[in-house]
Amino acid sequence: xxxxxxxxxESAIEQLETLCERLAAFGAxxxxxxxxxxxxxxxxxxxxxxxxxxxxxxxxxAFERAFADPADAAQATATVQGRYDVLRGxxxxxxxxxxxxxxxxxxxxxxxxxxxxxxxxxAGHMTAEDAEVLLQTGALWAEGFRSAxxxxxxxxxxxxxxxxxxxxxxxxxxxxMALMLAPADLAAYTAEHYPGETISRDELIDDACFGVQxxxxxxxxxxxxxxxxxxxxxxxxxxxxxxxxxxxxxxCHGAS
Numbered sequence: 447x448x449x450x451x452x453x454x455x456e457s458a459i460e461q462l463e464t465l466c467e468r469l470a471a472f473g474a475x476x477x478x479x480x481x482x483x484x485x486x487x488x489x490x491x492x493x494x495x496x497x498x499x500x501x502x503x504x505x506x507x508a509f510e511r512a513f514a515d516p517a518d519a520a521q522a523t524a525t526v527q528g529r530y531d532v533l534r535g536x537x538x539x540x541x542x543x544x545x546x547x548x549x550x551x552x553x554x555x556x557x558x559x560x561x562x563x564x565x566x567x568x569a570g571h572m573t574a575e576d577a578e579v580l581l582q583t584g585a586l587w588a589e590g591f592r593s594a595x596x597x598x599x600x601x602x603x604x605x606x607x608x609x610x611x612x613x614x615x616x617x618x619x620x621x622x623m624a625l626m627l628a629p630a631d632l633a634a635y636t637a638e639h640y641p642g643e644t645i646s647r648d649e650l651i652d653d654a655c656f657g658v659q660x661x662x663x664x665x666x667x668x669x670x671x672x673x674x675x676x677x678x679x680x681x682x683x684x685x686x687x688x689x690x691x692x693x694x695x696x697x698c699h700g701a702s
Contacts, residue, residue, distance in 0.1 A: 483590025621657030
């Protein structure tokens with residue numbers, strides 16, 4: 447029997463969207479889709495990045511200004527943490543290994559039509575060229591994913607000692623980055639990677655999600671090495687105490 451994959455309910459998604467709108471009013475260049483991509487990269491990386499470390503990288507100082515009241519800040523943090531926990535559950539390595547052909551990741555993405563793009567361009571929010579690229583479903587999500595990789599580059603090392611593994615890793619990552627390609631570049635990408643096939647946007651998104659799942663599993667064999675801890679030798683009980691008191695260790699810091 448397949449395990450139940452965690453999902454965000456409508457209320458949780460609405461709260462996260464409201465949070466993003468509030469942050470945008472305080473100068474943060476964020477959206478629900480971008481934030482979800484950022485959190486997805488954190489959930490997929492080789493290290494469990496704590497949210498208190500991630501928030502400044504995501505929102506700079508806008509989070510502190512938007513939620514200056516401690517109670518508001520606690521609620522906002524819980525909202526982001528809730529989505530982060532869902533994504534980490536969707537990318538749970540045990541579940542991914544048990545059902546490698548099952549799409550568990552369910553990203554939050556918006557759908558834009560030509561009218562929506564035109565409206566945003568005419569309102570001066572972006573150029574027509576940017577709209578053509580960024581206002582494709584999944585593009586802002588992929589941009590958020592890339593932003594997290596750049597912010598926590600040490601958790602995304604670029605190469606291993608195996609060329610075949612590197613090529614596989616790059617392919618997984620490119621499936622995500624392809625969602626940000628301009629139409630002409632995307633056509634060239636699909637022609638190379640899906641020769642003779644007609645690939646829909648939804649299929650590209652599914653491929654990107656499978657790429658993220660594969661990346662999460664990749665880190666099981668390439669986890670961050672724990673920091674070496676240097677332990678000083680304990681002096682003998684009759685040795686001078688290293689604190690410099692002149693007493694024997696057993697009569698000073700070694701006394702029980």
